[in-house]
Amino acid sequence: MDLTALPTNTLDSLDNTDTYVAPNNKTFLADSDVPNTSVLNNAELAQSTAESSSQKIDPNAIILAEALADKAISWQIHNCKIIKKTVTQDLPLPFLYHYDSLDDAVKQTHPLTPTLLTQFNTSMTASQAARLIGIEEALLSSPWHVKVIGSLVVFSEALQLAVRLHWTNTGKETQQIYTKNEADAITIAFKDWQFFGRVDVLYKNDKQTLISIDEQSRSTEAPLTESLLTIDASSDYQQLLNTHALAVIVRLEADKAELPWFDKAILERIE
Template identity: 80%
Template sequence: MDLPTLPTQPDMDNTAVTLDNQEEYSDIERESGTQTIDPNAIILAEALTDKAISWQIHNCKIIKKTVTQDLPLPFLYHYDSLDDAIKQTHPLTPELLLQFNTPMSAHEAAKLIGIDEELLTSPWHVKIIGSLVVFSEALQLAVRLHWTNTGKETQQVYTKDAADAIIAAFKDWQFFGRVDVLYKNNKQILISIDELNPNTQALPAESLLTIEASGDYQQLLATHALAAIVKLEADKADLPWFDKAILERIE
């Protein structure tokens, strides 16, 4: 008579090894100061550059605007704007070379060279700073970003009028500065990452920032703001809603 088949006993040795491995991995993770990313979490920089998300732009505005021809420039800039024919009749002298980096107006530069001021081409000095809010109703996420045409004090643009100077200056506008986040979804984790190992998906604990759901804007730490901006700048050409909103505002 055949004996009934007995239920298989679990391999306690293997189970113990598995548990030991899990505990050992957790210990290593804690000791190394690393964390793994929740696969269901929203990663801020990735979401902001995801073309599949229906992003909308709100409250795009200018905060500070400088468009003028009256600011001083180093003498070198004034001299370089001259026609070659004028440079030949008014060559650089040791006295002029000493003034190369001296800031001055077009009037002062013309007097120094010994020519009529109208022969100099004065550039437009353009510096416009603005902000906008990009938001997704589906994610209940809004992010306030800042933009400008240059990181310098001003950008010098040689055009006939101010309107053309502004358009030319914003061919290469950029995001910069602080980033503020408004997140109202308490059903899904929102995180920011400023350093990630692409091979292991593990990252230093200090590189992971959990952004809590709140009814108020929260300013990102500088390193996380920079990480978001770097990602936005890298993908900006594929995110035309930013360009459209900013160019409409400055015109």
């Protein structure tokens, strides 16, 4: 699954029940100086840079993505809710999808004609497709179009940390599922749900540093300061920068099978 294809700010207009405060970017950790040596070979330079970089991260700091994926922490879920839900059979589809849903016997008696071929990519309802083919609408299988967007808050009382995440069954406009009833369509759609979008952090512990690491920037030659974000203690939610939100989502998606509390909360909500 290509998480970078999913939008990171789509939900700004959908989930606005809280006030969001942008993080104070001035709290980025400062760069340390590379040792002042006239000549360093590549190995020495790499080792020196690595040692310097490691010193910039407080060993007692909480690293956000790692903490969220830590099974030893007693994480709890609350306020798991649905923000937007679409489950219908009435949305149009390209004619090709309608024709492909026909039984082979019907296709043999109603083969594709040049006129039908010109309509292959034309969006239409099942009723319109049936009229175009010249058959009863009941002979077409209309899929369920499923798109559910929701949010939840995962929190740890011990860490005084809460993180609001967003989830959905698909990054597309809808997911088409061929099944007889709505309940089965939703169940099938959420066999592979995913996190996406904005990530908001509420952190109230001013005794321990909380940081986020943008692993993508860290893997490049960019300065370490560009990949680290210190999240200040606050009484308000703070929206993570898009790159840091993506880093959190990538980590959670990678470890999702080992974090069953997310799956349990979401599946209970959609039932």
